[in-house]
Amino acid sequence: MKLYCLSGHPTLPCNVLKFKSTTIMLDCGLDTTSVLNFLPLPLVHSPRLSKLPGWVSKDGTINLEKRELLDLSTIDVILISNYHCMMALPYITEHTGFTGTVYATEPTLQIGRLLMEEVVNFMERVPKAQSATCWKNKEIQRMLPGPLKDAVDVWTWKRCYSMQEVNSALSKVQLVGYSQKVELFGAVQVSPLSSGYSLGSSNWIIQSHHEKVSYVSGSSLLTTHPQPMDQSSLKNSDVLILTGLTQMPTANPDGMLGEFCSNLAMTIRAGGNVLVPCYSSGVIYDLLECLYQFIESASLGTTPFYFISPVANSSLEFSQIFAEWLCHNKQTKVYLPEPPFPHAELIQTNKLKHYPSIHGDFSSEFRQPCVVFTGHPSLRFGDVVHFMELWGKSSLNTIIFTEPDFSYLDALAPYQPLAMKCVYCPIDTRLNFHQVSKLLKEVQPLHVVCPEQYTQPPLTQSHRSDLMLELQPPPMPYRRCSVLNLPFRRRYERVYILPELANSLVPSEIKPGVSVATVSAVVHSKDNKHTLQSVPKPPPVAPSKKRKRVMDEPPVVMTPKPLLSGAVPLEAFLATLQKHGITEVKVEETADGHILHLQAEDTLIQLEEDGTHIVCDNNEPLRTTLRDLVLRFLQKL
């Protein structure tokens, strides 16, 4: 069993597990931090951006953390744990010869589709007349300025996919529900478990009858909107692959939420605008819920909230229909029936308005001061670029970063100098090191595999030994492009004995509570399932002239006899011989046992502790009789 690690990014994992005869890809996260190397894509032509020296305004290109470590066309299935970890799907399923199936939950598919659609839309609405690729040449890259010079593997950076590729990739997704058992080729069973991080997010169990691998990715123990994490099903794993821990181990999500609200209120009261660069699904639901409770007490009742994204409406609508995937509190609301998220009420009372983009209705209905939620959090593309240009110059305004994926300083770099206030309250609800060590104590996997980043404290806080995983036995670290041999010894496999054969077995008790039976059977293997059937009887020999020759034919099927165990006790054996009319027996004692001389028959039987030797000439009937008598005292195995 092997694990191929295709991504070094601990929260955007991409691993391939070879288990029994299957090749399973676990997640395919897309590391988009490389877009920070590019200039923002403005919606309106910006003279400032295009005049910055030494930079080329270019298409948003995305880094794909893939290597030719293995042939992607051999992948049988891809298991997706949450919608953030599937953004590279079109790169893998399209143009690589991939013919397998992708498994994901329904919310993951629907929201994942929205997020991809959004990125594609952001890219396609600002088409570039030209795109440069020559700079990717190593010789030229060497001469480029700044961070671009040091970027690794730029030749793996790819252009953003198209909507057509997204649709084709997503058509390969098969929907699964939590705890659904999915058989892969009869060899392996996979099953998603609730991971508590986002709508439909899951951890995966990959198991056969005797081996169990747990894949934990992006899990949360906080009570937010999704269904709580299923921990108990992770127990008894041989190997637990741990990825997607919090990227902000020192930031408490609740504290950050409080800071978010107070900064927002402060800015609005002072007459400024608030910009929240965020993804269109996920934490935004919690932010809106928090604001719903906060608005009245902070007397923000008249402040407009805008959510601008090509998928804003869909995201808000979809969030309301996944009752099965929500936490208990929200489920109960659906039973009433009421919408599970309070943003429905915010929309109804016109406090929250959503628009597909800044064009159209938004420009006429837009009132300031206001709060705007929009993407993309990297500040490189999407409507957020426009608001940065619009509001950046005034110190009344505030930008509040809530997404932890990008360094906010890097994100802001091209907009400097900036007068607007910047507040960084990253909200990452995924497991922190304290929670994860508690979890591991509980579920007790035999081995833990994790990205190497988790086995040492963060570079900037090297004294914080509490910000790493300390386990006994130590976890097996992986980095990008490593291939791990998982410590597994498969020793047993499941077979099914058909009833007919099962009925014909004759068990004998060897020790109290332990019985054995010898089994001779035909193995049928089909779809990786093995069944044992009775050995078919040889067809009856036709009673013809040939009959005489039967004896001349050697035995066709070699049926080896079972092994024997036990010992032949002398006295009892002699008594048995007597019963069968063999009376003239001369017993001679040897070093290891006895030699019996059957005088009338001129036959020797050598009896020893661990063996019996019958020397008998020219008397087949006698030999077989003696054989059967000896066998009476022995156990067959």
Place this chain on the structure above:
Amino acid sequence: MPEINVTPLGAGQDVGRSCILVSIGGKNIMLDCGMHMGYNDDRRFPDFSYITQNGRLTDFLDCVIISHFHLDHCGALPYMSEMVGYDGPIYMTHPTKAICPILLEDFRKITVDKKGETNFFTSQMIKDCMKKVVPLNLHQTVQVDDELEIKAYYAGHVLGAAMVHIKVGSESVVYTGDYNMTPDRHLGAAWIDKCRPDILISESTYATTIRDSKRCRERDFLKKVHESIERGGKVLIPVFALGRAQELCILLETFWERMNLKAPIYFSTGLTEKANHYYKLFITWTNQKIRKTFVQRNMFEFKHIKAFDRSYADNPGPMVVFATPGMLHAGQSLQIFKKWAGNEKNMVIMPGYCVQGTIGHKILNGQRKLEMEGRATLDVKLQVEYMSFSAHADAKGIMQLIRMAEPRNMLLVHGEAVKMEFLKGKIEQEFSIDCYMPANGETATITTNPSVPVDISLSLLKREMALGGSLPDPKKPRTMHGTLIMKENSLKLVSSEQALKELGLNEHQLRFTCRVQLQDPHSDPDTLHRIYTHLKSVLKGYTIQHLPDGTVMVESIVIKVSSSAEDSNAKVLLLSWSYQDEDLGSFLSTLLKKGLPSGLC
């Protein structure tokens, strides 16, 4: 032999009060817990005293599963859990869990408040009962306990309807509840994978019907409504608040839009608004088309359909009214029916099945004079139309489901005996599987023949695989030999050598030696070589070696030659073999006794 017992307490050769007991692998499961619409006495509920005479059912049932929210499938639930007594888990899907208590409360109100019955379950009991409900998701495998697992499949029929697959060890049963094999305007079609259950328990409401295409029925329906409206008549459509109602509303809504009709459409009871809301929130349970477009246009927001008020019934002019309940046995639909029955311009369209004993059933059977409470009679002059819109599988659909699931046995419930009999014949003929149709209180026993799961040591299995080459040859079955160790509850199949080791036993070698006299005028080495050549020609497919130390080995049988001192032509062959080679050894000794053929070099 293990067996599975199925006993219907209700819905055995009958429609109404579905309640089926299944015992499988030592587990007892109750499938549905419904009430009978046709009765107002004890027969209304299933006879739970069948399970136990004294007291609570908790000890006798491992779980209760409710397939969907119709009262003939869940109406007796609070009575069973709170009045008879059951504290174990009750499983149902999320939409069922949401809607079921509302219908139960409605039912309770009609029975207690309107009819004044006492000794009936209370609102609090409904609440307490619902606390015992564990929600089920589609395709989720729920482990009820270590051995019993259940899995829900989409059944169509109504919002949240599910079929359940119940599995204990390698035995399994599928219960369909009510299902629909053709998608309609708001729900998808039932689907199940090839799970090959031991028994498929299927409803058979429309066992003998093969319905024409849905389009024709819809056109018919619209034509009848339209005609009636044109001549100024009033149309009453008795429905249940959830289910068919929504489908027909979508149908009329689009028709009104297209034809630009002005006559009002009303929907009775306060449930409407709420009901449509359930459809909006559980949109993932509707059909693909609605699910795909719901962000742009939610099909459950109706423009033409307004809430009904009791006073509207006397308004002049045409109108269409959807009123509950669907079988005209009580409530608003019955009131409106009484008001409109006298006018032949009016029409009542029954879009679903009506249970025996209800007014719906009576008028459908052509009864024109109805006896009402207080000896009054009611002349029925309005037109009575029946349109089968209720979403049950027809005969074709049932056969289709059998093909999907490939059960080993079939069991029919929720249908009329005569019709069942007909379908039973068809099933047995077409699929050659046994088909059962037990009456209420009657037990169908099906013996199963499960195979025994065993853990085989991988080395033994791999050795076996390697022996036969990569591809199995069906003509030459490979035989595997091993030892099955039965210890406590584990069954392990290992090679005999490993079994000895694992059990800490010593091997006992049993050997045979046999001397064979032979006349052969050659030197000893020549004789040996002649034997080698002879055996080579006789024994095809065996390993035969001529070893330099003066022996011939056939597999592990050793043959040596020596000549007697007196006569150098009289050879003595020494054969030695172990018990494991007994067959071959015995064969060789007999063969060599016959001497060597002369033609050997």
